[in-house]
Amino acid sequence: MKIIVGRDLLLANNDQAGVNRVLFKQSKVVAINLISSPGSGKTTLMEKTAGMLAGRLKIGVVVGDLYTERDAVRIEKAGAAAVQINTEGLCHLTADMVYRALQEMPPEELDVLFIENVGNLVCPAAFDLGEQMKVAVLSVTEGIDKPSKYPTIFREAGAVVISKEDLLPYTDFDLDTCLAELKEINDQLKIFITSAKTGLGLNEWCSWLESLAGAE
Amino acid sequence: MHELSLIQALIETVAHSAVENDIAKVNTVKIVVGEVYGALPDALDFAFRVLTKDTVCEGAVLEIDKTPLVLKCGACGSEYQPDEINWKCPACGAGGVTAISGKELYVDYYEGD
Numbered sequence: 001m002k003i004i005v006g007r008d009l010l011l012a013n014n015d016q017a018g019v020n021r022v023l024f025k026q027s028k029v030v031a032i033n034l035i036s037s038p039g040s041g042k043t044t045l046m047e048k049t050a051g052m053l054a055g056r057l058k059i060g061v062v063v064g065d066l067y068t069e070r071d072a073v074r075i076e077k078a079g080a081a082a083v084q085i086n087t088e089g090l091c092h093l094t095a096d097m098v099y100r101a102l103q104e105m106p107p108e109e110l111d112v113l114f115i116e117n118v119g120n121l122v123c124p125a126a127f128d129l130g131e132q133m134k135v136a137v138l139s140v141t142e143g144i145d146k147p148s149k150y151p152t153i154f155r156e157a158g159a160v161v162i163s164k165e166d167l168l169p170y171t172d173f174d175l176d177t178c179l180a181e182l183k184e185i186n187d188q189l190k191i192f193i194t195s196a197k198t199g200l201g202l203n204e205w206c207s208w209l210e211s212l213a214g215a216e
Numbered sequence: 217m218h219e220l221s222l223i224q225a226l227i228e229t230v231a232h233s234a235v236e237n238d239i240a241k242v243n244t245v246k247i248v249v250g251e252v253y254g255a256l257p258d259a260l261d262f263a264f265r266v267l268t269k270d271t272v273c274e275g276a277v278l279e280i281d282k283t284p285l286v287l288k289c290g291a292c293g294s295e296y297q298p299d300e301i302n303w304k305c306p307a308c309g310a311g312g313v314t315a316i317s318g319k320e321l322y323v324d325y326y327e328g329d
Contacts, residue, residue, distance in 0.1 A: 001237070001239065001327065001328060001329070002325055002326075002327045003233055003234075003237055003239070003325060003326055003327070003328070004324070004325045005229065005230070005233055005322070005323040005324065005325055005326065006322055006323070006324065006325075007229050007233075007322055007323050008321060008322045009222050009225045009226055009229065009247070009321045009322055009323065010222075010225065010321055011225075012225060012228075013225075090220070090221065091218060092218055092221070094221070122218065122254055123218030123221075126218055126253055126254075127218070127221075147301075148300070148301050151300060151301050152252065152254065155303070181301065184301055184302055185301050185302075185303075187311065
């Protein structure tokens with residue numbers, strides 16, 4: 001017997017993402033899905049952001065990792081609320097995982113919620129978490145071809161944080177070419193060139209977050 | 217390997233439907249996967265073989281229909297397959313496009329006894 005189904009495979013995730021989206025809107029929180037390769041500096045960026053915005057914005061971070069609670073511990077030490085999700089091998093967060101994390105960290109108590117996705121440029125781009133915006137992080141130590149090899153995430157992102165700018169002299173990363181490629185993929189992208197070590201670009205990044213939170 | 221999540225969702229969908237339709241064994245499942253998801257047929261096949269163990273889909277054949285990404289320009293109406301990086305309309309250079317193919321991700325049908 002042949003059964004015609006026609007059911008969207010991501011339906012369950014998308015339904016849950018819709019629930020999350022309503023929750024974020026009602027809570028007046030800006031939810032940002034933070035996506036990058038492993039080792040780009042997402043957690044360090046979260047630490048610095050939490051430190052700089054302490055007393056100005058209430059920041060929460062849902063941290064997705066395959067294993068360990070190390071990142072959540074680091075972020076809490078920096079002064080933000082944090083909940084760790086261990087995906088135990090799954091390469092991306094799902095809307096349901098985020099919803100369960102929100103039971104531990106009520107969004108109405110926050111101004112900005114970062115959802116630090118599992119380090120991976122491919123799979124997280126396919127799973128809607130209900131966020132208002134995706135932000136991609138790209139470190140200068142990765143080489144400049146990440147945007148052209150993984151264009152989907154840079155096309156869907158609202159902003160890109162280029163991290164580890166202080167290491168530019170030690171790499172062959174061509175910033176101008178990278179910026180040109182990013183513009184070609186998505187000319188609406190807001191781009192921040194940053195260094196967590198020297199502080200470059202972090203004021204601009206934090207001001208932008210404040211303006212997003214103020215707009216909510 | 218988001219193919220694992222997709223196949224997990226696929227098996228849940230088919231298993232649910234099989235119960236409703238009184239089907240004890242599924243022989244074939246056909247899915248439609250748009251190019252934009254970057255799902256690899258080999259990885260989908262591998263995930264299907266691993267995850268269907270002890271389910272109604274165990275031993276079934278997975279057929280994959282991969283649809284190409286086709287965009288339609290919002291300004292001039294041209295339909296085209298974009299360059300990987302540059303999605304702008306090759307005819308008029310406009311940036312506003314909608315995908316008319318390549319974003320599908322669903323179970324088309326399955327066959328069973």
